[in-house]
Amino acid sequence: MQDFFVNCATVLQKYGFSYLRGAGTTLLLALVGTFFGCLIGFAIGALQTIPVDKQRDPAWKRALIRILHGVLRCYVELFRGTPMIVQAVFIYYGLLQVFGIKMGMWTAGFLIVSINTGAYMAETVRGGIVSIDPGQTEGAMSIGMTHWQTMLHVILPQALRNIIPQIGNNFIINIKDTSVLSVISITDLFFVHKSVVGALYTYFESATIVMIIYLTMTLLASYLLRLWEKALDGPQNYDLNTTDTLAYTSGMYNAPNPVHEPQNLDMKGEVSHV
Amino acid sequence: MQDFFVNCATVLQKYGFSYLRGAGTTLLLALVGTFFGCLIGFAIGALQTIPVDKQRDPAWKRALIRILHGVLRCYVELFRGTPMIVQAVFIYYGLLQVFGIKMGMWTAGFLIVSINTGAYMAETVRGGIVSIDPGQTEGAMSIGMTHWQTMLHVILPQALRNIIPQIGNNFIINIKDTSVLSVISITDLFFVHKSVVGALYTYFESATIVMIIYLTMTLLASYLLRLWEKALDGPQNYDLNTTDTLAYTSGMYNAPNPVHEPQNLDMKGEVSHV
Amino acid sequence: TTDSTAASDSAASTAETGTEADTTAAPDGDGDPTTLTVAMECAYAPYNWTQSDDSNGAVQIRDSSDYAYGYDVMMAKKIAEALGQNVQVVKLDWDSLIPAVMSGDVDCVIAGQSITSERAQQVDFSDPYYYASIITLVKKDGPYANAKSVADLSGATCTSQLGTIWYDNCLPQIPDANILPAQETAPAMLVALNSGACDVVVTDRPTAQAALVAYPDFVALDFGGGDEDFQVSDEDINIGISMKKGNTALKDAINGVLATMTTDDYNTMMDEAISVQPLSE
């Protein structure tokens, strides 16, 4: 046990800075990937729910939507269904080899994490949208909102609230899964761990250090997301608005207040036949 | 290109059976892990929502619930927050080294996948429960259901429907993530791929084969889950019940039907004063 | 069947049915003196690879229907035979080779590990069981195809395998080199070279020979071991067998076997391994 801590200290002293840099890389990839992944997920969620009206929509539009749905499904299934490490090799080395396209490794890294997260988020968002009462959509449609407005202003904000725990999951998955990007030469935290173990053979020591760093990052993320959840829930109570009224006096009903005196007795005669 | 297919054929001929076995292992681990993970997730979801009443509950009960919540949070954050590969090494080799406990690799494999999935599912289920209208809980409580009955009969069935897309995600993540169990010498599909590549150095060929196998599994899973979603949604329409009535004639209102003749004119006098 | 009970029992049943060796004196690391349990990746031809049958004397992998063979397996068999034990191969990911040997899950790791003094603080190494000379791989039509010395590689974009002497010691010797982060596996390193993501990779002779079969576009450059070549100490290119720290009984036993072999024996064995590796068919 004594040994263990001595080894940890040695490891840290030699590679402490590498760990930090690795953690930074990991965090950057996870943040960017989760952010764009969420955007993609929300976009796909909205696209997948475009309503089709068999009577009203022209055939070409229905065909287009159908094709769009097909393409989106393919995207989701393809990127969700294959390992990210293989995707990374195909995209980075495959493109280079076959088409001579040389992507920067960071570009490739961000791209791969984002489209992967996007594929998962698309399903997550679908679940979120399904869970919103259809009455909300009807309410939005009844005032003439288009599908996009409905999604943007009514459905997705509510879905967002419900899937924040899941966004947290995805972020944390990304923190860990970006380690596969070491195949395209991105040195993330886990790769630093592997390098240290490769050099010093101090597996448990390095693993402990890495776990602590991961835990710090994920706990922080969890905490911030919980705060965000609370913020989205809004205040538990509301304040009565007593100042912000219009100079609107129509002789109609006025806001109830404890010393309420009706100003509309004049209309009582009119409504007194029930 | 010609080469490519020839190589694929060679690879398949030499290692076709290994791929299949690997796929079987992967599928088994993912299925077992997802199943128990879901159970754990639902259990934690239900435990986390145990209501506490400051006035009515005795102090020890409140303390107990608080401790339980703390333990559950630790579990979730710890297993979500650290890489599964490191957990596998710590659990399998760490236990062996420190306590001399030798777990079977399959026991360890199922355990690790399950508790990991459970940690993610706990958050997923929390999101699912949050998305259910509180009115449902109130409805259940108003007829005297306990927290557990409410969860079991009312909330979780509805939450389940909303998180099926997410269960699909988790299953697919498991299909891919079980590859880290190669550290405890479980030969899953991806480890077969690594072995083939290590033996034949035919990266793209083997990767293509593996991707196709993964895709087959995930597409099948997606399809089955969509069927399940449909099944849970129940029939779009209902049938009127015309046979299954009681011989209950109270002189009260009878079911409306097109040739409805009121049998309860007698009570009209009683209710005619509005 | 991949049934969990059957799997966990298999280690015990091997012990029961194993040949009656000298159980008291037999050196051991995992609590089963009848068997020499060896961990390797089985994914690094020609050192060790996976194959689907037992041709050439391949050994069945623990809890698997596949077989392992290669230079490391041949060596394992040789040692086990000399110690009067059965040989058992455990296929493990690179990540867990060290925890496996440290925790006593396996007796030793034979997986082409370079012996370094830093590593030797955590595990015990046997004497070298192979001397891996250094080879540079480049593309035939690439800018460095005609390099004659390390100096000629000047300015190259290069990489090699993680945790190897080639990456840690050799690459920095290339003048103005653009050293990419290391690759985890040899195949990945070769994919990088083939795609053009890097110009040069440095590896050892057996790996290079395997690579040439799979990638006919490559050329192997051997700078001759003199002043023109990468400067490495003898210690650096030695690869050894690792076991739990303090397990001197096993270490001495293995060293005893290795002492009976010469460098030529090693090279013959390696040539045999290369000739039967799946790639060469």
Next chain:
Amino acid sequence: MSEPIIQVRHLSKSFGTHVVLRDVDFTVNAGDVTCVIGASGSGKSTLLRCINLLETPTNGNVLFHGQEITAKGFDPCAYRAKVGMVFQSFNLFNNMSVLDNCTAGLRYVLHQDKETARRTALANLEKVGMAPYIHAKPRQLSGGQKQRVAIARALSMQPEVLLFDEPTSALDPQMVGEVLAVMRQLAKDGLTMIVVTHEMAFARDVSSHVVYMADGVIAEEGTPADIFEHPQNPRTVEFLSRFRQE
């Protein structure tokens, strides 16, 4: 004022084998207040939902200013912006405050600026007595308060036609009186309305046309005088008996 705005033509709607509307046919002229009355489950809400294109009719169609609303190329959003609806279950936006509920349509659909939208919304909220609650979220409101916000939201859009689905069901008698007074005023101002209601007095006194529905068909329709004074159909007679005995 007698140009037909909404014509319901042989409208049918089934859910599976369950026929909810059968050959419903009536016309609403500009400025009309059409009341739809009928038993629970007789298809009144479904009728309004078909008119507002929230359900696709199984058969028949609805004309708006002579134009088929299910025709190809018809823009349902523009149509719905002109034909407002107050839902039986309110359907307020849960993520928005009361004020935002009322301004959302003005801002996003009619592209009014924030201040104009706020003034319109406040004016309408004040009409139904909900101005003090503009910061509240729907879940913090009582049933009647939600209903009043739903009315204010629909009014804020200043539609040509308004569909009300039991707009006073959750209100106390005093508030019913006040909301009905607001509707009466709107009727006077020429707004066309279709009102599903259980307030027979309102139907009798304000409407220009009454439709009595029973089991998915129009059992009887006519002027309030026809329906309330001389109902022909025995089912109408029975339905109205409780009210007419007053």
Next chain:
Amino acid sequence: MSEPIIQVRHLSKSFGTHVVLRDVDFTVNAGDVTCVIGASGSGKSTLLRCINLLETPTNGNVLFHGQEITAKGFDPCAYRAKVGMVFQSFNLFNNMSVLDNCTAGLRYVLHQDKETARRTALANLEKVGMAPYIHAKPRQLSGGQKQRVAIARALSMQPEVLLFDEPTSALDPQMVGEVLAVMRQLAKDGLTMIVVTHEMAFARDVSSHVVYMADGVIAEEGTPADIFEHPQNPRTVEFLSRFRQE
């Protein structure tokens, strides 16, 4: 019949700074039908929710058979099984058919066998005319149908006390009559009821006690005769003016 079943003692409830109930105090005896009337937002639903322990009172308490319901060790589940509630927003279980909604409590809470539960539920569904719809899911029902199922669900539990929150708001006059008749029968059979209602006629004719709430306080209470014939408080007078002018 005059043993007090439910005693509301100085009950107050605030949401943040917003005081919704203030020092509400009344007693319900066994067999009483207490009607709670009042304007929209005056706190009627909150009062029922406090009695049913769905909200924790800020102050004061409620006694059931003389026992404090917020006391330590009090079993809220057993209590709620005896004190049923019909919600203003119905709160039917969305995942269950109409029949299951009504049998759930019987089977899981009262542990009746399936057949007994089905018979009880069917009998109650028949009372409110919903027997033909037992296979429907709540989302397939009309507003009035949902409300009737909610009533049937509460009745099926055969509680000691029933809290009704505007149980006829979504019903047409004919159905209102029929549901009120059912409630009248229950009252005759000795069920204790607290009914929040906008049906003044029901309050006047059936209740043994009327509570008029305004802005969170009991502005006036008494026998129906007191309240409807001789209201003392000017706010009561105003509130009832529309009804009393009939």
